[in-house]
Amino acid sequence: MLARPPVPLNPSAFPPTMQQQSQTTSQAFSNQYRSPILPPNFQENQQYQTQPQNPNQPPVLPPNSSGSQPYSSQNSLMHPLSHPPSSINQEQFHSQSPQMIPNGTNQPGAQHPYINSGLQLSSTSLQPEYDASNQSRPPTTIANPQFQNAPPHLNATSSNMNGTPSFKPGQYHKVQPVYNRSSSPYPPNNQAPVPPVGHTSQFNYPNISGPSSMPSNLVTGANTYPGQPPLGGPNAYPGQPPLGGPNAYSGQPPSSGPNAYPGQPPLGGPNAYSGQPPSSAPNTYPGQPPLGGPNAYPGQPPPSGPNAYPGQPPASGPNPYPGQPPASGPNAYPGQPLLSGPAQQPMTQTRIDPNIVPNVIQVLEQSQEKIQEPFITNAPGLLPPLAATNFTCQDQGSCNPRFMRSTTYAIPNTADIVKQSHIPLALSISPLAEVRSDELEPPLANFGETGPVRCHRCKAYMCSFMQFIDGGKRFICCYCEAATDVPNEYFNHLDHSGRRMDWYQRPELCIGSYEILATKQYCKDEKWPEPPAFIFMIDVSYNSVRSGLVEYICHILKNDLLDYLPKDRNAETSTVRVGFATFDKKIHFYNIKSTLGQPQMMVVSDIEDIFVPLLDGFLCLPQTSRGVINSLLDQIPQTFANTQETETILAPVIQSGIQALKGANCSGKIYIFSTTLPIAVAPGKLSNREDKKLLGTEKEKALFSPANDVYTKLGEECAQSGCAVDLFVFPNNYVDLATIGEVCRLSGGEIYKFNYFSIDNDGERLLDELKRNFQRTTVFDALMRIRTNTGIRPVDFLGHFYMTNSTEMIFGTMDADKTVAVELKHDDKLPTEGNSYVQVALLYTSISGQRRLRVLTLALTVTSSYASLYPLCDLDTIMNYTMKVAIRSILLSTPKSIRDSIITQTANMLACYRKHCAQSTAAGQLILPETLKLLPMYAAALLKSDLLTGTQTVTTDDRSWLIHRLMSMNIKGSSAYLYPRIYPLHTLEENQIPPPMVRCLYERFSDSGAYVIENGLVMYIWLGSQIDPTFVQNLFGFPTAANIQPERCRIIELDNPLSKNVRTLLNLIRNERNSHMKLFVIRQRDPMEPFFKNYLAEDKGFTGGASYVDFLYHLHREIRNILQ
Template identity: 35%
Template sequence: MTKYRGGSPRRRDVTESTAAPEPGRPCTSNDGGTVQRRCADKKTGYILKQDASDSCGGDAAIRTKRKTSTNRNTPQGTMHIPAANQSHVDSPTWPRPQGHSTWPAPVSRDRTPATYCPVGGLEKVSAPAGSGAPPRLVFTDCPASSTPPTFPTGPGLEGPQSWGNLPSTDLPPQLGLPAEPSLPNGMSDSCEPSPFPSCHAVTRPPPGGSSTEQAGRAQSPRAQSRYGLDPRLIPSAVKVIEDDRGEWAGQVFVSDTSGQLPPLSSTECTVEDRGNASPRFIRCTSYSFPCDGGAAQSCHLPLGAVVTPLARLGPGERPLPVVMRGAETGCVLSCGGCGSSMCPFMTWQDSGQRFHCPFCGHITEVPWQNYQPTDRGGRRVDSELHPELCRGSYEILEKHTQRECPGLLLAVDVSGQAVRGGQLALVCHQLRALLASLSRDYTSLGKSALRVGVVTYDRSLHLYNLSPALSRPHMLVVTETEDLELPVWEGLLVSLEDGRDAIDCVLEQIPRLFVDAEDTPVSQDLPLRSALKIFKAAGCPGKVLVFHTAPPSDGKVNCSSGPSGFFSSSKTKSPFQPPEPCGSLARECVAQGCSLHLFLFSQQAVGGTWAGHGPSLTGGRVYNYECFQGEADAERFGSDLRRCVEAETGYRAELRVSVSKGLRVSGCFGAFSPGPDPAVISLAAIDWHTALAVQFMHHSSLDEHRGVAMQMRLSYTSSQGERRTRVHSLGLRCSRHLVDTFRNSQAETLLSFYCKRAYCAVLDRPLQAVRDELVTELTEALACYRQHCSSTALTHGQLVLPQCLKALPVYVNSLRKSEVLLPGQGSSVPQRLQLRGQLVAMDPTHTAAYFYPELLPLPLCEQSVGDGAPAAAVRCSGSSLDSRGLYLAHSSLALLLWVGQHVPLSVLSHLFNASSFSQLPCGECCLPTLDNPLSLRVRAVIETLRSCTAFTLKLQVVKQGDHSEEALQHLLVEDKSPNGGASYPDFLYHVHINSLQLLA
């Protein structure tokens, strides 16, 4: 039986997961030159000595063995967070600094040595009597029964207040994040040149459990904290996801209440639209906005929404209703003032004769032919008959518009490299099979005819007249390509139904026509320029699929000195910033609705400006097939090609954002060229997994009783050539209590918002500044929550996190040390450009899966395969791996199968058809098709994970102890990353100490 949940806003049970911070034993120095701090560790008994004169950080600790006493009254299995900027006496309240009458006070940058020494993973700990040790580490939300404190009015609304970020040099040496050294040759990014260690360099069973159960489990050196924190005792993103799935998986979320906190995007549930848009379309950073602008600035949580206008509906969910514009619908479809579409948040007046718009405040008269009276509740009596009155999402079909069936242009590289490498023959074969399948599908479904064209290119352009009136196709060669003009345009785009034979004939003959092709310079920008000309001549939008093999024309890959032509660029402020010619052509593509999709087969990197900026600015994608070989890559290419062509896409799209009076749209972030108005975004094309982030700002106070309403209207041309407008409306609550903003936030949505904003900021800001801003904003938000939303007295040793944001620190740390913001030694500018283009357009589900991948233990015997349920995920750390197990690491862009050294031979035989560990394949491969339960189950899990992504993921087998483990280390986001990023425990410690210093 399906359980319906809805009605009043969901309130989470307030729980406190605690871990006790225990200070070390403070001691004084007689000579004043050394500060000695003793850590009560029964197992190691170390005394840590640090030279007080060493203020540059680093590992200056000297370990000497010493026995210590224990305290039996101290809880076991505790984690220790050292306190900073406090004496050895507990301080139950936060004193206000002298001379400051308003909050927050200026940050004190006076260096204060830490009083306590961090030690983690203790069985028993001791503390001197009367030492004033801080209580246990607390991850808590305010109790439900307590009255949340009212936040005082802050400073001005427009001028953002800043506490400033404490750099590592202003902290004691042990408190700063690890230094990020600069790249050689004056590059502005950071890397760590140290070699990659094995994920299992140290083998020892962790505390707890028998040695037999833990014999194969190991502790990764990258998972160990600099400060001795036990990673098992800090908040777990896996636990947060599991708890949400336990509450909502398989149930129905009813969106009938404004401000209701939805399930996480990773939870599979059914959504029923009863007046608010589904969270599949809109997710907000918080579902309770502050009423006052000063409070909104002081909480340091962005007020925004992540919008996926064409998101796919879940299984069993009703399709969006369609309303005909221009027909006698019986209801007014838009506001007469701002043009906002009708939604359930319009309030009716004078018994339904007029309605009030919450977005502009305009009163619109209702035409007499559309009038209907209202009931006692103020709703029209025919509300349930009209989707625009009772649904949060619906579509408007523009009736009196001319059909513009989109085109599909196939641009194939016919250079010598493509011919000799076999890519040309493969591409033509796959295209023939795809078009034959599409022709059958479109005929059976009765869809409008798809218009298809074919061009080939090297240093010249080859056009093909596919008109059915000709006895056979004609080929036209254009050699003057700098100032490109089409000699003819008729027959370049034809209906797939009418020109099926001609298209198949051309694709069959192309490999033979260019069998003697030479290695000549290839104009990389030529396919897009020619496609734009063809679509303009035909008067339609469309996709251009470019299948490119040749390397850059001059052998350069740096986007600041790329090849000649349109996609070349002069030196810009940032390697991520597109050159002006690229932006100019992208704007032409947006106006025409021309979307570029790149399929790259080059053995060396293609110029970053072309592959990095072209698809991203036009709503397209990049598909990479480096070192193309074997049936596995051919199958992956065929799957990607079909997904690209069959994806439901909107062309010539325009997104308009409306929000309640008192708020305004202050910014929009995503894969598009920004315009003068942040509330209006123009896109060449948009598909089901493309998302944008919108940020709001107060310009006046909000009414706590009215709440907040927002509306996203996407006007686009569908794949059938119809002009439609998709409307999404959502209502939120607003509160004068700042604690409500934190309680109704979601870490996954904040991660997606931060990602899009940070990746847009790298266009004109240094990477270090972007990374520092992420840390500063998180630190200030936690400090604000600690001071204004905690209902109990706290000491410096207590770490307080909002219940709904327990996973936010690990998400932010993973974002700040990503390849785009913190490149490693092996990262190239073209790779980072392509990665940025993919991530900045991702929806919240795939963004969260990329920055915190799933690490799934696989079954090892037939008995565990029987129920068919996959094992629960474990934390993304090397310490979670067992040398006797198999683990599947899955993110939005990667799929790795890790094999431990001590996996039973029977498992290797049933899964890989190998008799020993040394015979296992390493790297990209396909699992053999074996007829046994283990092989069937594992391959089914892999296919399920592949089906949920926009790209067909290649499977990479990683053996324990092999050099290929570095690929896995990039997915273990809780550990120290190979590019120099801090581990999750160290980052959490750093944020905690900085938040304390902000309040000192």
């Protein structure tokens, strides 16, 4: 162990000022920035060029891309699978066309604002596929010409099964008014006509041709979409004709036949579509199997009968479907109504209209419109607003949903219901989440020397759901139902309702989130903790110096960051101490004691047995040592300006930081700034093990597992010492984030990645990320435990922490951006007459050194029926938990089996709803419950995300970074990741920021428009090929879009309204995401555009994966297979 004696630092003792080397590596953009930013070595692909579309033709499903991995069946990693998903490819997606109908008449009533407003997708049943040998087909004709010009007839809606729903006082339905405006895509005077369907609760917008095709468009029901009139009842709307029945329009002849509406295609007959050319192309869709033939469906009986078409059984018998051709015969496909009549035609392949399927933008806008009052948490089981909406919460019993959410707010009373429904029973907990300025911060309660009041049996802390008895002398625990004596110091009398007289004065008795000032019994060794410290450890190797990183970090620390050190609320100054060290193959420690005239450097070259050569003077308050610190930060770049050292170490650097904090008897953070893979001979040495050939195979999980346990043990030591590592990496090559990231994962730290760092492109982003890191709420040396009522318990934990037992999570640090997911499991049957309660207790050291407890309480209802389970599901939480389960499975399974598990779980969730809550609907209908109507959309997006695609377009380090970020991501962030937000820039107005969002569909982009798309991790600006040059000049300062460098583009400050509005919007997005996302510019038809299209969640991914509409086809088939 060698340590140099203290050396006084002065400018004359250092080499001359280093020459600024600001030129960065000039590599091609496609090679520099890799996914999730950009693909490597990407070449232009002609199949992604936009093609003009004939508006008179229905949209056509794209062919299956060669090389894409179809969905197939594997065992579920999440739930038991009774019916595995069938193998799927793009051809199979075209075999059926689900259509939308409401489930308002099929869903039993429940006490919830979304009662009986579920969305149903009514599908054509499996149709026989077209026979390629059938080269000649007769033209389609109108079956019933006499009804071609008949007036439209609205249909009646049958009443709810359980009548009018009842609501509890204070329930969220108060802020969900009934809507009157039409949300139809048609203009008000050009509404699509509605065909008569007898007395069913559906109406169809046919957009397909062919006599054996059922309509495949949206059918809405009660409260399905705001702006649509209610369908049914004599009092639907004043002044409107009655809805439904053969004599609904008095004075008009009753409607009959399938084609009673003008302007709509008939459903069959010998003269359907007269005047239209025959549809005879056998291979209408490239890559699609022929539609028919005797072997179109293996295992099905051959066709028979004089009028049977290839692959289709004959039709006969009465008409069981009102308004639709009858279905019968021994060879009828399940749920498929077959045609009767003398001249049936082969069906024409169709697809679902993307405009009528449930979409995220519409749901978010509708949810936002419903929010007119604060969300009040004064009763158990209230479903909160969507996480992405802008709402205010009033805490009156349960905690703010920003702190804790549940996958369902009606806990099933038995494990069998959870198993059958496949709805995960889990919590998403963000104990330090930021609240709005008009919301209540958790108040601080002081119980004095006696400490907090707790249940003597289960140790739960006092909450608003505890019941006081015996005149206030005892209380009944809502978790274990034990009676506990009230301490004399805490006693108070009860009023006539059994509530304490000081109920409003004590936060623990009236709100669901509060803090407790802890006593010494909650401190290590019963000693008050010291305020935390920050240690900055900077890589001074050749790569770091050459890129200008060393000089820039020292500059921003001196001039910006030391003024942003965190402090307690209402505190005047920060109590955080700071320390500095640099490293290459050695570690250099600096003495910044305020009594020194110049900083002193001490070098440790024996890194096998690392130690800290000084304690006194290493950690100091910036207020007292600012002059010495400024001198040090000026001299570091000069000292290492001419270094030629290219090898670095890392594990000993982290170890020395931990020892420095231990020696100061404090918690804190270690900020590591590293540029290369630690290949120097030392503990924690790593080698390049990247092998792109393994990506997407069964062996790829080895790439995302740690190469050794050195960094894992360091992470565990950090967590137990009350500190964390925040790793800032600036790589030009592979750095093995899967291994070195372990120390961040286990300690509660963060990874920031800056590929090919340059000050011009990334300097502002680095500064903003460090400011955000300093300013967000952060606590240290934290321990979290979750308590539940008898009958359920937490069994699984997902996030960034360390566990020494099965109940307590240990965090070196915990901040406002971190979220953990917890799965609950039944131990016993729950009584349905009671409620279920969850309490989260977080013990931590504050930024000022106070030991505190934060207590969060959530009350849920208990149910024994599926009908009341589904209306209280929170899809945002379900997807956040599902995504984190998939992330954990990456180290245990293959991408293909993970995707199959997600498909299986999604299909089973919807199949269970179809089986138990919508039994009266036809078998060919895909039914979506109101709260889960976006489940197929989010599931499809997750399946084709960079997280699970397993392709070589995403580097190993990028995927490791993505895994790390998503594992601790909150619900709002995961929602944006799965469905990125798109805003138009070419129509941006100052009084409309942010502007209305655009759906993630390429067809929604205008060639003359500009759009910004963000998913919380990266941001793009897309420029159309016909963009106005004036727009480009006002925004970027270039005469044309061709002058813009995609990876080096900046929105400069120009004095014009467009520049100001766009900068305002981008800053708003970054503030909302709590991240300074990297910005790229993509021009239409650029070679990088196909990669950009991968973020369009509703389209087909360029690395594989089905579009939203295609996934609905497959999901419908999976559900039918399960039900059959």
